[in-house]
Amino acid sequence: MSKVSLKNLRIWNGVDETIDHGVDAVTFENGCLTFIGSSEDLSTRAADSVVKGPPVKDMAGLFMIPGLIDAHIHLCLDPHIKDPLQQDKFTREELLAGMTDRARAMLEAGITSARDLGGGQWLELEIRDSINRGELIGPRLICSGQPITSVKGHCHFWGGEAADGTEALEVLTRQVEHKVDLIKVMATGGNITPGSRPADAQFDEETLALVVNTAKSHGLRVAAHCHGTSGIRNAAAAGVTTIEHCSWVGAEGWGQAFDPLVAAQIASQGIWVSPTINSGWKRFADKGKFADLLKENYARMRKDGVKLIASTDAGIPNVLHHHLPLAIPVFANFAGLTATEALRAATSDCAEAIGLGEVVGQISEGYAADFVLYEGDPTSDLEVLAAPVEVYKQGETVLTV
Numbered sequence: 001m002s003k004v005s006l007k008n009l010r011i012w013n014g015v016d017e018t019i020d021h022g023v024d025a026v027t028f029e030n031g032c033l034t035f036i037g038s039s040e041d042l043s044t045r046a047a048d049s050v051v052k053g054p055p056v057k058d059m060a061g062l063f064m065i066p067g068l069i070d071a072h073i074h075l076c077l078d079p080h081i082k083d084p085l086q087q088d089k090f091t092r093e094e095l096l097a098g099m100t101d102r103a104r105a106m107l108e109a110g111i112t113s114a115r116d117l118g119g120g121q122w123l124e125l126e127i128r129d130s131i132n133r134g135e136l137i138g139p140r141l142i143c144s145g146q147p148i149t150s151v152k153g154h155c156h157f158w159g160g161e162a163a164d165g166t167e168a169l170e171v172l173t174r175q176v177e178h179k180v181d182l183i184k185v186m187a188t189g190g191n192i193t194p195g196s197r198p199a200d201a202q203f204d205e206e207t208l209a210l211v212v213n214t215a216k217s218h219g220l221r222v223a224a225h226c227h228g229t230s231g232i233r234n235a236a237a238a239g240v241t242t243i244e245h246c247s248w249v250g251a252e253g254w255g256q257a258f259d260p261l262v263a264a265q266i267a268s269q270g271i272w273v274s275p276t277i278n279s280g281w282k283r284f285a286d287k288g289k290f291a292d293l294l295k296e297n298y299a300r301m302r303k304d305g306v307k308l309i310a311s312t313d314a315g316i317p318n319v320l321h322h323h324l325p326l327a328i329p330v331f332a333n334f335a336g337l338t339a340t341e342a343l344r345a346a347t348s349d350c351a352e353a354i355g356l357g358e359v360v361g362q363i364s365e366g367y368a369a370d371f372v373l374y375e376g377d378p379t380s381d382l383e384v385l386a387a388p389v390e391v392y393k394q395g396e397t398v399l400t401v
């Protein structure tokens with residue numbers, strides 16, 4: 001792969017509070033960033049080089065940020081289908097065709113990495129491997145395979161039912177055999193499964209701890225689906241890596257059972273919360289009291305030091321896979337984040353939480369050349385994310401308007 005240099009950029013590196021205006025040029029080679037600095041340094045390096053390099057592209061003041069990361073998607077789910085039980089009407093070929101299209105749409109929208117948190121047939125792992133081999137266009141994927149769930153529990157139709165700890169480990173072993181990147185466990189019931197109740201815990205702390213420790217022995221992290229507070233408590237005590245949703249559902253309903261002791265434990269153990277706030281949450285913004293309650297819960301969590309990452313749960317009804325850029329402003333609004341904090345939650349922080357912290361999420365030397373270019377400055381206006389000018393993954397451009 002050839003060496004490419006870009007100059008006259010405005011660069012947000014994925015970490016810092018502000019843009020460093022002295023840094024406006026990058027070079028990447030073989031998919032990796034090899035130089036970050038000023039256009040001046042770039043020309044000095046070119047002049048010093050014995051080998052004449054390729055021409056430097058003038059980017060005319062475009063903004064560069066690291067590629068976006070969605071910490072929670074389901075590539076196998078068609079978001080246009082309301083009833084999850086109808087998802088299995090497709091043939092394997094139809095499913096793979098849909099997943100291929102969705103993967104491409106995600107990358108074109110600026111999502112260069114994503115964590116897939118569950119399907120029934122490991123097809124997303126096939127897509128992951130095809131993308132890695134360069135046969136398909138899409139984000140780099142981190143996949144969990146079948147989530148471990150209780151008998152008739154949330155998403156049981158994906159085949160990961162377990163009545164006890166022994167059976168949970170059987171499901172886990174099956175995922176390891178299919179070469180998953182992490183383990184997903186349903187610590188509570190969920191919305192999309194008939195008969196399953198979001199408030200109810202599906203496993204006790206002991207069973208979850210068994211899952212976490214066994215996953216660790218395989219070098220795998222654990223993501224726990226948690227709506228109800230009892231399940232959040234069990235997952236936090238068991239030491240999972242990320243808590244998905246974290247909806248604080250109790251007997252009184254959604255968001256009503258915030259527990260400061262549990263939030264403190266989540267924070268002290270360094271567990272990440274992935275709140276799956278998608279762009280559709282705009283509909284709650286008008287519901288005064290409910291919106292206030294949700295916002296208050298995020299404010300309390302953040303005050304306690306809980307770290308949040310960007311995620312959408314793409315694939316559930318009406319949540320499109322390529323809509324993370326539209327979700328980030330809504331996420332920032334509900335979670336009370338500045339634009340830079342929200343962007344960090346969708347780049348460097350997200351990368352760290354999903355185990356890619358040394359690879360992506362930053363415009364730094366040695367990191368993958370995964371980045372997105374915009375006309376405007378996303379660090380001052382998150383709406384800019386909706387219209388990328390160019391997307392690069394591993395130094396290859398995938399979108400040019």
Ligand SMILES: [Zn+2]
Nearest residue numbers: 072074117313
């Ligand atoms: Zn999900």
